[in-house]
Amino acid sequence: MVLSRGIDWRWVGLKALAHILALLPAAWLIYRALQDQLGADPIAALTHGTGDWTLRLLLLGLAMTPLRLVLKHSWPIRFRRLIGLYAFFYASLHLAVYLFLDLGSYWAQIGADILKRPFITVGFTAWLLLIPLAVTSNHWMMRRLKRNWQKLHRLVYATGILGVLHYWWLVKSDVREPLLYAGILALLFAIRLKPRLHSWLQSRRAADHGQDTA
């Protein structure tokens, strides 16, 4: 255990820096909101700002495993939980802005929105899927769930896809930004699947070879 060897201050510093970086967008949004610097429609600006940062952090969190594969170093994994929890934090802010600032007293619209509007249904589902991940992100749950933990946390792929879809379905015609997120997501999946694909191809080749010689 790290504790038995004393505290690694480099990691403490790096983690603290990561926390600060992850909180900066929220602090900046809140500061500008209170200064009335978010333009004509501050509620829309807050909704889009928190939504953007949810997707960015979600993709960044998803990038840690591919990064480990590419760099052949394990340090990215040590930031994965922190980034994932902040993705959940921004997703929750995003939902809260929509529910309390945007819809406000129009509660009747909420039920209809969540069920009838595909992009809201998809976004809400993505947020729901993040809850079990956030709840089970600690060491204790990790140990308790053992191999099931990894299975459960594969839900994050679904959240990534639903999150991008949520963005894609809400734009009117300019799909460039959602397309960028979709492209990054596809790239991350490709890097992750490559070793599997590779081994699958090898096993096939071996099988073919086996048939040939048989």
Next chain:
Amino acid sequence: MPADDLILPSEITPESVYRRRRELIGAGLAAPLMTLAGCTEAKSPVAPNPARNSPDGFSTGEPKTRFEDVTGYNNFYEFGTGKADPAKFAHTLETKPWIVTVGGEAGLTGSFHLENFLKGHAIQDRIYRLRCVEGWSMVIPWQGIPLADILKRFKPTSKAKYVAFTTKADYKQMPGMAYNSIDWPYREGLRMDEALNPLTLLATGLYGRPMPNQNGAPLRLVVPWKYGFKSIKSIVRIDFVEKMPKTSWNMLQPDEYGFYSNVNPAVDHPRWSQASERRIAGTESKLFAKRIATLPFNGYAAQVAGMYKGMDLRKWF
């Protein structure tokens, strides 16, 4: 030539004077007796529903949208799809000289310098609500000429059933056109009776100033009972046509944007509700502003509902 020479006399009312004048009119609408009694500094109360129109619909006493919000939050995809893009990039639009071409089923057709196109018409004031299909709305003081007054000069024939409008499309002046978010040029259209309705305005200015580029300088349509995208900006062509003309958003997503696109809280956009809206108005921050109910025909039912009698507005959305 100093820029001041280019401003029309009708457009030089200082904004402060202008605002006060409109406030008086607004207060007068709300409480004529108070005005008589001399209580002219009545503060405009917070936006209530239903809309408080003057009987002709030309004015409303609701709090107006700030000038900086009217001119800083625009959908004008020729300058980019971000709401702040037009304010940033529309300065490259050259509005002088401006030629308007009138064609189609009319006695008089041809190309006209804007000055001649507008000649002989007095500029009128209107304060209209503008409801965007995205679910937000503004209250904007426009200056312009009723479209009907201008169209009649061109003597449309009996074949003229619709009026089609086209926005300028110039890749050099409009950087947003590099991305094909719309099948350029931007096109809109109205049925003849809609075009001739007294509410329909060809606007040349707002807040007593010449039309800012990002708001569709130098000539744009304002159709207050329809979603904002019908109010086409920077018009260079007007055609009288027999068949329903193609319109840009309808071409892009026919199941989401109809030709009529009348504001209708009962007909949702397939992807979001149209039952309510965020009103961007007043001088305070809109952070905690309450959503308001969207009204049929954006609160102009008294003036326009008759044109759609017998039509199924769910089908003709």
